[in-house]
Amino acid sequence: MTPVQAEGADxxxxxxxxxxxxxxxxxxxxxxxxxxxRRMMGAQEADELTQDVFVRAWQKxxxxxxxxxxxxxxxxxxxxxxxxRRSWWALQRSRLHxxxxxxxxxxTPPTRPDLSLDFETAIATLPPGAREVFVLHDIEGxxxxxxxxxxxxxxxxxxxxxxxxxxxxxxALK
Amino acid sequence: xTLLMTDPWTDRLSEYVDEELAPAERRELDAHLATCDxxxxxxxxxxxxxxxxxxxxxxxxxxxxWPGIAARLTSEPRRAGLLRQVVSPTGAGWxxxxxxxxxxxxxxxxxxxxxxxxxxVQARHSPDELAQEDSSxxxxxxxxxxxxxxxxxxDAAVADLQRVLKEGRERLDTxxxxxxxxxxxxxxxxxxxxxxxxxxxxxxxYLNSHLVAARQRKLELxxxxxxxxxxxx
Numbered sequence: 001m002t003p004v005q006a007e008g009a010d011x012x013x014x015x016x017x018x019x020x021x022x023x024x025x026x027x028x029x030x031x032x033x034x035x036x037x038r039r040m041m042g043a044q045e046a047d048e049l050t051q052d053v054f055v056r057a058w059q060k061x062x063x064x065x066x067x068x069x070x071x072x073x074x075x076x077x078x079x080x081x082x083x084x085r086r087s088w089w090a091l092q093r094s095r096l097h098x099x100x101x102x103x104x105x106x107x108t109p110p111t112r113p114d115l116s117l118d119f120e121t122a123i124a125t126l127p128p129g130a131r132e133v134f135v136l137h138d139i140e141g142x143x144x145x146x147x148x149x150x151x152x153x154x155x156x157x158x159x160x161x162x163x164x165x166x167x168x169x170x171x172a173l174k
Numbered sequence: 175x176t177l178l179m180t181d182p183w184t185d186r187l188s189e190y191v192d193e194e195l196a197p198a199e200r201r202e203l204d205a206h207l208a209t210c211d212x213x214x215x216x217x218x219x220x221x222x223x224x225x226x227x228x229x230x231x232x233x234x235x236x237x238x239x240w241p242g243i244a245a246r247l248t249s250e251p252r253r254a255g256l257l258r259q260v261v262s263p264t265g266a267g268w269x270x271x272x273x274x275x276x277x278x279x280x281x282x283x284x285x286x287x288x289x290x291x292x293x294x295v296q297a298r299h300s301p302d303e304l305a306q307e308d309s310s311x312x313x314x315x316x317x318x319x320x321x322x323x324x325x326x327x328x329d330a331a332v333a334d335l336q337r338v339l340k341e342g343r344e345r346l347d348t349x350x351x352x353x354x355x356x357x358x359x360x361x362x363x364x365x366x367x368x369x370x371x372x373x374x375x376x377x378x379x380y381l382n383s384h385l386v387a388a389r390q391r392k393l394e395l396x397x398x399x400x401x402x403x404x405x406x407x
Contacts, residue, residue, distance in 0.1 A: 016398045019247055026240055034239075035232040047239055054243045119226055138227035144194075163188035170219040173226060 004069075011070050015061045022061075026054055029071055033078050039123055039135045040082050049085065053078040079136075079150060086128070122172035126165050133158050134165035183213055191220050328389060335396035342403035354399050361395070364388040 001009070007028065013021035033053050038046035057074055064073050123131060132151060136142045137158070142150075144158040151158070183206050189195050190203055207214055343351055368385035 016394075018394075019244060022247070023240060023244070026243065030239065031232050031234065034235045038233070047235065047237065050235070051239050051243050051246070054239075055246045058243075058247050119230070134227070138224055139230055159189060159194075160185075163185060166188055166220050166223045167216075169223045170216075173219070173222050 007070055008066070011061070011064060011066075014058070015064070022054075022058060025057075025070065025074075029074055030054070032071075032075065036075070036078055036135070036140065037082060039120075039139065040132060041085065042124060045085070049082060052085075053081055056081060083132075083150060086132070118172045119169070122169050126168060129153075130161045130165035130168065133161040134169070137162050138166075181210065181213060183210070184216060187213065187217050187220055190217065191224060328393070332393060332396060335393070335400045338400040339396060339403060342400075345403050346399075354395070357395055358392065361388050361392040365392070 007025070010021040010024050014025060030050060034046055034050045037049035037053070041049060053074070057077055060077065064070065123134065126134060129151075133147055136147045136150070137144065144155040144162075147153075147158045148155045153161075183203055186195065186199070186203060190200065193200075195203065207217065339354075346354070365385060365388045368388060372382065372385060
């Protein structure tokens, strides 16, 4: 059985309620999902977000029709959930603090000392809009029109935010 | 007041890196880069950022998150939601449709299970060995769980579920019934193959585990399909 077939079988089993099969899917995809959550929302949010992603995937597994790879479907679900939380957190910040920029620039301590601290830390300190576009474009490989659709912005704004992020990250590599 | 002059091309350098400039703009920027040290330096820096991002490695979470997820799976209302996804109204009542890719994927797994059993039988027994009559039944070693062919409770459970499925099959759409019947046929063949192989070597752990797995899968598949029939009634 090929890995693709094995994953398809696990998806089918999990959709019928097999938690062991769903655990195998979790083990196969958690690394990528957790890193996406960490880079988009910060280390403090990553664990809870990752759990929320997989719980939502469990709930919605019956809607997966196999038209794309399971990983692609799961990843898109994760991006949507993370962006929902981003909107919620932005709303909370605006209610508590008039100016969110100082909070947005606070450094997020890395969770692993053996990480490349400078670059990852620098990503975490980017302003939210620039960080999201940079992660989605330069790390995750989305195109600007896709990012624009996800974030509810124009492709031109996406390009501007990406350039802003890259210019800010130059110093992290010096 | 001193005006800080900014190079108008600076803000276009990311597009240059990503090859998103129109040909005419690209030619203009190429000409500018030939004369502007600062832009060339910035361009080099931006390329380094892009390359660094592409080579970024994923970090393992500091803790295993599965226990927390597993606990929430048992408390999340999922099964009813799943049924709402697969049950749809028809003129005569309700029909139950399972996703074809999901059932097909399950069939692949079942084929793999039965195929593994067939392979194992062929690999472990030469035609001459299979032709020999072995009158002595090997003793099971310690820790070997022998598959019980005469499992009355299992057979009774399967019979009950098959009766439910037979009586309610009109509630399942044609494609779903076809796939379910195919899956059951594959499992039954896997069970027959395992039993035949175990008749030659009852203590074989691998064959025993495959027989148990095949029987469990048959029971689970029948249970799930019957539950859908009952829920749809």
